[in-house]
Amino acid sequence: MITAPSTKYRIELLPLVKKNHAGARCNLHCRWCHNDYYKLHNSFDGEYTSQFERIITVLNSVKHYYTPETEVQISAAGEPALVGTENLAALIKMVREAVPGAIGMTTNGTVLREKDWQVLAGAGLAKINFSVNTFDPGLYRQITRKSGERMLPRVLANIKAAAVAGIDVSVNCVYSKMNNGEVASFIRFLEKTPGVRWKFFDLLNDENLYLPVQGLIDTIENMGYTWKTLQKGHYSFYRIDVGKSNLWIKISKETNDCPNLHCPVRPKCVEGCRSSVRISAEGIQPCGIRRDNVIAFDEIGQADILEKRLVSGGKLMPRELPHAG
Numbered sequence: 001m002i003t004a005p006s007t008k009y010r011i012e013l014l015p016l017v018k019k020n021h022a023g024a025r026c027n028l029h030c031r032w033c034h035n036d037y038y039k040l041h042n043s044f045d046g047e048y049t050s051q052f053e054r055i056i057t058v059l060n061s062v063k064h065y066y067t068p069e070t071e072v073q074i075s076a077a078g079e080p081a082l083v084g085t086e087n088l089a090a091l092i093k094m095v096r097e098a099v100p101g102a103i104g105m106t107t108n109g110t111v112l113r114e115k116d117w118q119v120l121a122g123a124g125l126a127k128i129n130f131s132v133n134t135f136d137p138g139l140y141r142q143i144t145r146k147s148g149e150r151m152l153p154r155v156l157a158n159i160k161a162a163a164v165a166g167i168d169v170s171v172n173c174v175y176s177k178m179n180n181g182e183v184a185s186f187i188r189f190l191e192k193t194p195g196v197r198w199k200f201f202d203l204l205n206d207e208n209l210y211l212p213v214q215g216l217i218d219t220i221e222n223m224g225y226t227w228k229t230l231q232k233g234h235y236s237f238y239r240i241d242v243g244k245s246n247l248w249i250k251i252s253k254e255t256n257d258c259p260n261l262h263c264p265v266r267p268k269c270v271e272g273c274r275s276s277v278r279i280s281a282e283g284i285q286p287c288g289i290r291r292d293n294v295i296a297f298d299e300i301g302q303a304d305i306l307e308k309r310l311v312s313g314g315k316l317m318p319r320e321l322p323h324a325g
């Protein structure tokens with residue numbers, strides 16, 4: 001049995017920790033937030049420490065599958081910073097002791113303060129992904145249902161502070177009809193902000209607002225930039241350098257590259273995070289689409305079940321032909 005390349009363990013933190021959040025909801029309500037969060041109906045009661053220990057138990061149960069590239073991402077299913085800076089730092093320290101690879105986090109950047117980034121960097125946070133789709137306060141409200149005047153200055157200050165703290169900073173930006181007029185503003189921000197990787201993504205599941213990224217590629221070329229292109233596995237990357245920062249466009253191929261060739265829903269699979277294993281209040285979810293192969297917390301000690309379901313989610317590849325269902 002070998003591990004699929006670049007597996008990332010995503011800790012879906014917020015639903016694990018219900019007690020401070022009625023219904024464990026995110027503080028924003030973004031129109032493009034993928035729906036996984038809304039499918040998670042289970043949360044645990046209990047102190048943060050006991051929930052974090054549970055996460056570490058899960059990470060330890062799969063540690064013999066780690067490769068040098070294996071990372072942990074504290075992410076998704078809501079804004080992780082809602083658990084508070086101290087609790088976040090405590091979790092990062094615990095994960096750092098359990099996993100050799102880099103620890104990253106995804107955030108909407110609206111909760112943490114500038115002073116928090118040194119604390120998180122000191123705890124071991126190596127990478128941060130901010131989600132920012134516009135600099136326009138009115139559009140920000142349309143996208144997130146929250147005040148852009150109030151939130152955007154804090155988000156931008158946090159991006160700068162994270163970079164100053166030495167964290168590897170990415171900004172994820174969904175390209176659409178809403179923000180295609182802001183490309184020059186994004187580039188001006190990068191010119192003034194060193195150490196930031198701005199990443200554009202295709203908009204999925206919203207035909208009314210979808211714009212092909214080829215238009216973005218052409219727009220930036222017409223501004224006088226020359227793209228460097230790179231193929232990496234399933235993806236093509238386009239890159240330009242902007243001052244001491246850079247801007248990327250990531251495009252996946254149309255084909256499904258999941259290693260589980262026998263998956264019964266493969267023809268309909270639209271999973272975009274195929275390298276991720278999710279850890280949530282429901283247990284371990286080997287892929288973001290299927291529900292029949294979730295490993296419940298009380299099953300993680302059973303190595304045969306764990307392995308079979310990780311194979312069925314495309315996260316482990318048998319050396320022989322897979323028969324993973």
Ligand code: SF4
Binds near residue numbers: 289
């Ligand atoms: S195992 Fe998951 S990611 Fe792979 S093809 Fe099936 S549904 Fe898609």
